[in-house]
Amino acid sequence: MFAQTYGATTLGINGALVTVEVDIANGLPGLDIVGLPDTAVKESRERVRAAIKNTGFEFPVRRITVNLAPADMKKDGSGLDLPIAIGILAASGQISPADCSRHALIGELSLEGKLRGIAGILPMAFSVAETGRTAVFVAPDNAQEALFGGLTVYAPETLREVVLHLRGEAVLPPVEKAPTAAAATAEDDLAEIQGQPVAKRALEIAAAGGHNMLMVGPPGSGKTMLARRLPSILPRLSEQEAVEVTKIYSIAGLLKANTGLVAVRPFRSPHHTVSDAGMIGGGRLPKPGEITLSHHGVLFLDELPEFPRQVLEVLRQPMEDGEVTISRVNASLSYPAKFMMIAAMNPCPCGFYGDPSQQCTCSPGDLRRYMKRISGPLLERIGHTRKSLVYGKVG
Ligand SMILES: [Zn+2]
Incomplete structure (x- = not known):
């Protein structure tokens, strides 16, 4: 079974969309992540496994291959946890693959399945918008920053909330812009x-x-x-x-x-x-x-x-x-x-x-x-x- 989701990473001060492809096949159980992941992305393996189990879903006991495309671009940070987890759930039939490929998903997962904010959301949100996507899921901490991209922003607390939203069982409200503090001026004149x-x-x-x-x-x-x-x-x-x-x-x-x-x-x-x-x-x-x-x-x-x-x-x-x-x-x-x-x-x-x-x-x-x-x-x-x-x- 195959599924595809979208995440993002940063390149210099700009963001870049990452396509996360997940394939689940028969074979020795395991999770492989390929496509120039850095250490933080490699560690995502353990977080994703624990988060999926601890939110009540099934982690497939089969051979899982995750490919991060484009393959020649270095991906850093832990923000790809969420698109990888959703990709695995889709490829194993726990969400419909068609429902999970329309949005971008950006966030780190805790072992218990909570979403954590990451740095660099603003440029990532811009890159998501530039590639024609209209919505993004981010951790609540990152919600206001993601709004700058002009996207519809959803800010689930947990992996479970993302899944229920994508299945249409419990729809999340889009985040509204919080009133911003009055434009700051230089304090010392x-x-x-x-x-x-x-x-x-x-x-x-x-x-x-x-x-x-x-x-x-x-x-x-x-x-x-x-x-x-x-x-x-x-x-x-x-x-x-x-x-x-x-x-x-x-x-x-x-x-x-x-x-x-x-x-x-x-x-x-x-x-x-x-x-x-x-x-x-x-x-x-x-x-x-x-x-x-x-x-x-x-x-x-x-x-x-x-x-x-x-x-x-x-x-x-x-x-x-x-x-x-x-x-x-x-x-x-x-x-x-x-x-x-x-x-x-x-x-x-x-x-x-x-x-x-x-x-x-x-x-x-x-x-x-x-x-x-x-x-x-x-x-x-x-x-x-x-x-x-x-x-x-x-x-
Ligand atoms: Zn002197």
């Missing part, structure tokens, strides 16, 4: 800052031209406070930009419930202990890094010389290209990364070089070593060369 006319002017010029900027000043002179307020003077996100940023936050699992599209330009301020993968993205289960989370917004690097050199070096290429490419075993994927970089540093290790009120206690050697820690090519992206870097003071 540059206008709140008293004084600092030079630093404010520099920020305005940087904002107007989308320039990167390096602020040099003693500790406590307000560098962070100023940088944090930069998004308040940047132009509003266009609709297209807002969709891109929201997709990124959806994939990173950072989208807050019921807030609508992200309306404020991102401001990211990674600590200097951030790893390469944390900065540019990647990892075993690839996630967007800080530079992608800053897309269309601001990446603030406080205490620039404290960042390990190689972390600053990996920033160079993405800053030129506006995107970052991450190589993986079976494919490479790219994330957008167009951001304004604002860096801040003390003028010297003690922080008081050039300060009229307090004496700098650093030796010339200390100063040289301090400046050497920042990469020359990175400074060129900001518009300085190390030689011509002028010590200025914020405050």
Whole structure:
């Protein structure tokens, strides 16, 4: 017996429809999943088996083959549990195969058969809509995000509810759009800052031209406070930009419930202990890094010389290209990364070089070593060369 269902996965910041084909044949009982599944998809075998049994359905004691198409596309995440489970139930005659191939199904299953939300629903919902499907089943946690795709959304709590709906025995109501919180505006406004006319002017010029900027000043002179307020003077996100940023936050699992599209330009301020993968993205289960989370917004690097050199070096290429490419075993994927970089540093290790009120206690050697820690090519992206870097003071 054969059945076909539809699920989705993410590719970079976009979603892609996955066709789940299930064949049940005589032979040694077992469940095989083929078609470039990653570890999370392979683990789905055990979750699907337990979920089907624990919701009162029959797990066929025959040879089950699940093929995820297209076969040359790497599938990641646990969101394919639901279409695999429904496919098995259809191929074993517990649901009519014709009833289960009209919708997309996206969700992770718990062992007891509950549906769990996953990251990246927004781009997946868009890809489902683009391929002409009109409805999607997702976990309740993901329901509001899925509505952005313009689809009819069903949000069952359990696998059992999905089956009863598909059989027409207990029809689920479509999810309605929750009232969204008023469109957020940048919380911190540059206008709140008293004084600092030079630093404010520099920020305005940087904002107007989308320039990167390096602020040099003693500790406590307000560098962070100023940088944090930069998004308040940047132009509003266009609709297209807002969709891109929201997709990124959806994939990173950072989208807050019921807030609508992200309306404020991102401001990211990674600590200097951030790893390469944390900065540019990647990892075993690839996630967007800080530079992608800053897309269309601001990446603030406080205490620039404290960042390990190689972390600053990996920033160079993405800053030129506006995107970052991450190589993986079976494919490479790219994330957008167009951001304004604002860096801040003390003028010297003690922080008081050039300060009229307090004496700098650093030796010339200390100063040289301090400046050497920042990469020359990175400074060129900001518009300085190390030689011509002028010590200025914020405050
Ligand atoms: Zn000093």
